[in-house]
Amino acid sequence: MMERNAVKREIPSRIDGYGYTSEKLFEGAFARRPSGCHAGPRIRAAVPGVGSKLAGGVHEAIMASGLKSGMTISFHHHLRNGDYVVNQVIQACAELGISDLTIFPTALFDVHKAIIPYIKSGVVGRIMGSVNGAIGKLVSEGGLDAPVVLRSHGGRPRAVISGDVHIDVAFIAAPTADRAGNISGQMGRSACGSIGYAFTDAQNADVVVAITDNLQSYPISPVSIPGVHVDLVAVTDSIGDPAGIVSGTTRVTRDPMRLLIAKYASRLIEASPYFMVGISFQTGAGGIPLAVTAFMKEAMKRRDIRGSFGLGGITGYFVDLMKEGLVQKLMDVQSFDLDAVHSIASDPNHIEISADWYANPWNCGAAVNMLDVVILGATEVDVDFNANVNTEADGALLHGIGGHQDTAAGAKLTIIAQPLMRGRIPCVVDRVHTVTTPGEVVDALVTEFGVTINPQRKDLADACAEFAASRDIPLVPIDELAERARRMSGPMEPIRVSDRVVAVVEWRDGTVIDVIRQLEK
């Protein structure tokens, strides 16, 4: 039986491997409120002078953790496409005869395609977390028995703290650790800066294993995750490839179309009521967002406006903004490049924050709630401003949610900036293939053809109209934009899917906003 949620998506009332959905259909961005108390981990007690947390290597740590078949294990993705830890742990589990694991990573990258044979052999039975690249493709084609559950950066800690997901063992890649299990991401050959995505796992898993290639004498400083949460420390030759962990210096794009989109987005921000002293923003590391930051920097200097904080994934570009006094603080859940890693290790105004602090909708106020402006991307946006960041034009699951839902919900001005077409594939459509973020929290779409404002934000349209008189912001209604995309692309063949659900997209509050169905071969 199908039920329809608040963004008009047909959701099966029961999904094999996920459960009943009737009580958790998406009702609206802020509709569902929590009740009850936090879930929690097993209580442990370390007796002075008894035992050691140093477990040896990965195999020994897995054995010492008590991990058994059918349990749930978690990972963080701070080492991004350079991560070795997920592959090492899954391979070791296979060698130890452990199977049917639920893996609960914050995200998987292309480097993790090495676990595909273990998915096929049953070592990994289920994935709850963002899947990118090859594993996403495998899932889309029906390669896993249970559907993948996709959660946002804020939805994931919410799921842990509220008890939707219980982590049996958290494996935390630790660029630096000591024998008491204190962990830092800021030092070591595999330094990645912030390790904010791992905090909630460390606080809520029954067993926490730090895996490090840089064991230092006790106590290290600074400490990101204190050893009070950590049961075991495993030492391995290498936890990752530095080249895949952080990028070099991030440069602003010279692609003229992206620059044009960024210019319009920046003008929209300048026209908005939020462009004032104390403005806070999140722009991320992509080509367009970084260029928006560059244009905003010019505008801030021109109008002598100093911002309060930059949020989210932090790049060297943001570090420079802080050095120039254009923002006062950086709140960093993920450091994208070497400059950001160096900055978080040396500047007290560069603050490491957890995913919970960053984006969880069910705490006493996440950082996204303090955000004025966010620039996001999407693979598609529809005429209701619903955004899809999960599936590609061919319907394949290729991307996680990231902080998309959380920042869109939290920020006062949510802008999706993207070209109208990618090749000949339209990015503005009548109906997105997958709803990741509902149109009610998307305020504007910016393409190379101009700025398209959600009709619900009349205030913004008025501000732009006033501003346009002197500074030229082309305003394009959404229907006109969709029609233009249609004319440019010509007819598109519809995506053919079966009834089987291969992934469930949860809204940040744990309700089901959409499902992704298996692609027909």
Next chain:
Amino acid sequence: MRRTMLYLPGNNPNMLLRGHLFEPDGLVIDLEDSVSAGEKDSARILVREVLRRGEFGACEVTARINGTDTEHWRKDVQAVVSCGASGVRVPKVESPQTVRDLDEEISGAEAQAGIPQGSVKIFCLLETAFGVWNAYDIAKASPRVTAIIPGGEDLAADLRTSRSREGTELEWVRRMLIVVARAAGVDALDTVFPHVSDDDGLRREANFVKQLGYDGKSVVHPNQIPIIHEVYAPTEREIDNARRIVEAASAAQARGLGAVSVDGRMIDAPVIRRARFTLVRAGLASDSESKG
């Protein structure tokens, strides 16, 4: 205004549909060098379709056709004129006869398409020493000729040299052609600056040709447009001065006075024209007002 005329490859739908978004003053849809020999027909069909859509914002839309020594040029003219291009840029013009032949072909195409005779303009690319030498006769060969443009790479090769960042090899040609253009009453448009990542070099060259008197430059990359517009933008002082001259001229005209005086200095007609044009460049008046 023709401060910037952006070349768009005639075989690239992506650029053809978006070129105007970068707000150059004009577009040059290219059927010549950016289209390989085997693609000439398909590019012409694509260009025709894009021209028919007519979505080019406020840009002047022209097309660079293949040379009159090729088998393609007549088909190019028929295609672009019938679909609404307002100008034809013709490469390697060496003699007035080339212009007369082109004029005749365009007249035929205008008649066939029901377009008023003479509305499609000719932009002459002078890419050989012989063409440069004949520049005045070329510019006067037809009332359709609206601009002359020195060549870049081809001209340097014909001069038996190569292009340098400093532009030494083109300097004399540039100086000569501005005099020719003014004598013939047509625009002088400069050739492209090919180093698309060298913003400082572009700014230097644009400043140089602007000072010589050029009306603008051809551009090969959208990122070059704002730099050239910035170079051509009048200063606050120039705008203020121009405004006062235009106001004084209007006041004098209203009172039926022939002579105009600003700050105790008599102002004649060319200065008033120049002042009006300054306001156009500053975006404070329309092109038609400057000609009026």
